[in-house]
Amino acid sequence: MKFRPTLLLPPLAMLSIFVAPPAQLFASSHREAPITALDQKADITDWYAFVSPEHPDHVVMILNVDPFLEPSNGPNYFPFDPNVLYEMKVDNNHDGKEDITFQFRFKTEIRLPGVFTGFVGGIAGIPPITALDGNGSQGLSLRQTYTVTMVTKHGTQQIGAGQTLFAVPSNVGPRTMPNYNALRAQGIYNLPNGVSVFAGTVADPFFIDLGAAFDSLNFRSAVGGGVLTANVDADDHHNYAPNALAGFNVNSIVLEVPTSMLTVDGHMHPSSDKNAVIGTYGSTSRAKVKVLRDSEGDDDEKGGGSGKWAQVQREGNSLINELIIGTGSKDRFSMDDPKNDSQFASFFLNPLLAQIFASLGIPVPPAPRTDLLPLVQYKAPICPGCTADDAGPIADLMRLNTGVAPTPFASAKRLGLLAGDASGYPNGRRPLDDVVDISARAVGGALAGPQYNTRIGDGVNTAATPLPDTFPFEAPAYSGRDSSHNAGPGQPGCPPQPGAICATN
Numbered sequence: 001m002k003f004r005p006t007l008l009l010p011p012l013a014m015l016s017i018f019v020a021p022p023a024q025l026f027a028s029s030h031r032e033a034p035i036t037a038l039d040q041k042a043d044i045t046d047w048y049a050f051v052s053p054e055h056p057d058h059v060v061m062i063l064n065v066d067p068f069l070e071p072s073n074g075p076n077y078f079p080f081d082p083n084v085l086y087e088m089k090v091d092n093n094h095d096g097k098e099d100i101t102f103q104f105r106f107k108t109e110i111r112l113p114g115v116f117t118g119f120v121g122g123i124a125g126i127p128p129i130t131a132l133d134g135n136g137s138q139g140l141s142l143r144q145t146y147t148v149t150m151v152t153k154h155g156t157q158q159i160g161a162g163q164t165l166f167a168v169p170s171n172v173g174p175r176t177m178p179n180y181n182a183l184r185a186q187g188i189y190n191l192p193n194g195v196s197v198f199a200g201t202v203a204d205p206f207f208i209d210l211g212a213a214f215d216s217l218n219f220r221s222a223v224g225g226g227v228l229t230a231n232v233d234a235d236d237h238h239n240y241a242p243n244a245l246a247g248f249n250v251n252s253i254v255l256e257v258p259t260s261m262l263t264v265d266g267h268m269h270p271s272s273d274k275n276a277v278i279g280t281y282g283s284t285s286r287a288k289v290k291v292l293r294d295s296e297g298d299d300d301e302k303g304g305g306s307g308k309w310a311q312v313q314r315e316g317n318s319l320i321n322e323l324i325i326g327t328g329s330k331d332r333f334s335m336d337d338p339k340n341d342s343q344f345a346s347f348f349l350n351p352l353l354a355q356i357f358a359s360l361g362i363p364v365p366p367a368p369r370t371d372l373l374p375l376v377q378y379k380a381p382i383c384p385g386c387t388a389d390d391a392g393p394i395a396d397l398m399r400l401n402t403g404v405a406p407t408p409f410a411s412a413k414r415l416g417l418l419a420g421d422a423s424g425y426p427n428g429r430r431p432l433d434d435v436v437d438i439s440a441r442a443v444g445g446a447l448a449g450p451q452y453n454t455r456i457g458d459g460v461n462t463a464a465t466p467l468p469d470t471f472p473f474e475a476p477a478y479s480g481r482d483s484s485h486n487a488g489p490g491q492p493g494c495p496p497q498p499g500a501i502c503a504t505n
Contacts, residue, residue: 049400133164221505318398357454
């Protein structure tokens with residue numbers, strides 16, 4: 001990092017220029033890359049893409065960022081970063097390069113500069129916050145708006161131009177926001193051409209025994225020590241071990257668009273047609289040059305970026321960066337494009353995690369692990385219509401067959417494709433998919449044949465709060481005043497366990 005004093009500009013107009021070449025940028029899922037911990041706002045926690053169970057002719061994409069948001073952590077809580085470019089990208093011709101990009105940019109306003117907190121209501125003559133705009137929004141001091149821009153080879157178009165889109169703030173508590181669910185509903189926008197969008201804070205839908213995973217795979221012996229019993233494995237609706245994300249919020253951008261906007265020819269296709277399959281990923285970027293101004297002028301003039309963008313983070317398939325890519329390559333992986341992923345082929349074709357499983361007595365296929373190629377190329381079973389010529393380059397894209405009918409959330413299987421639920425991960429990803437267990441089993445060889453399908457799992461089988469099967473498909477943010485982090489080791493939150501206490505050992 002280099003701070004270069006500005007000598008040619010008036011000192012009161014600019015204090016310094018911060019130059020950040022791509023190799024020095026700070027940067028997925030829950031801070032797995034070394035640079036991630038230094039730039040939490042640009043950290044992608046999870047990426048989802050699935051066919052909408054409400055509208056089977058639409059695709060839903062969700063980009064979650066900024067992990068482990070404590071609901072009570074005021075006074076400003078968790079705004080999106082106006083200096084970050086949030087993007088959702090789609091490859092529809094199987095070349096590993098994005099053909100359609102949806103860009104999201106945020107703008108922050110401080111409406112009550114004399115108030116010490118970002119949100120206030122029900123006190124000192126300020127009414128409770130019941131609206132995002134107009135009467136009832138007086139207590140929203142820190143308020144964000146955003147734009148949605150679609151970029152294709154044909155040009156750039158702002159979707160919903162002329163309509164003001166407000167981001168939904170964190171749930172401060174019942175005095176300030178007495179009906180948070182109704183307030184959140186105001187942040188769901190129906191834009192032209194069948195597009196829907198939501199941006200705001202939500203209850204983190206991810207679920208994992210994170211502490212056990214990173215204590216050198218020290219999973220709880222009470223639930224099999226990393227290999228689940230048949231009964232636990234068959235339970236899609238309860239947790240047997242502590243969920244580290246219980247009680248935490250996350251910032252989320254949710255976009256639903258007609259499938260015809262995403263396919264290569266603008267039409268719907270049956271699942272047997274290669275043109276039904278798209279590749280998707282989410283990314284965050286910062287301007288290569290950032291300008292830091294003095295306190296004069298309004299908020300929008302105090303800082304900003306210029307010039308080209310440098311990618312900080314990306315995510316396609318969940319946990320590839322976390323469980324597959326070696327630490328020494330994680331930063332490079334985060335900042336590079338999927339089309340260049342052949343440089344990481346050794347990690348995909350001979351993952352260290354598989355070697356660890358083998359050392360523990362779990363049978364795994366021999367390297368090279370060509371059974372993992374469907375995760376990084378266009379191949380069956382996700383693309384049954386693809387031939388060898390259609391496979392494309394090795395690229396970490398979450399591939400989604402838009403011709404596969406969605407399974408209602410109530411009857412969906414947490415193990416997705418591995419459990420016969422064709423609309424689940426790794427055919428896209430829904431918030432309810434247990435990507436920890438699925439990814440671990442894929443590394444163990446589940447895609448190579450049933451002889452390698454060991455019941456690897458952490459015993460955390462579902463999200464901490466029920467997931468709605470309607471847009472935006474994530475639960476409302478936890479209340480800052482009234483929430484708690486149960487479901488920890490030795491705490492309530494695992495109903496099938498004795499006393500509903502989550503296992504410690």
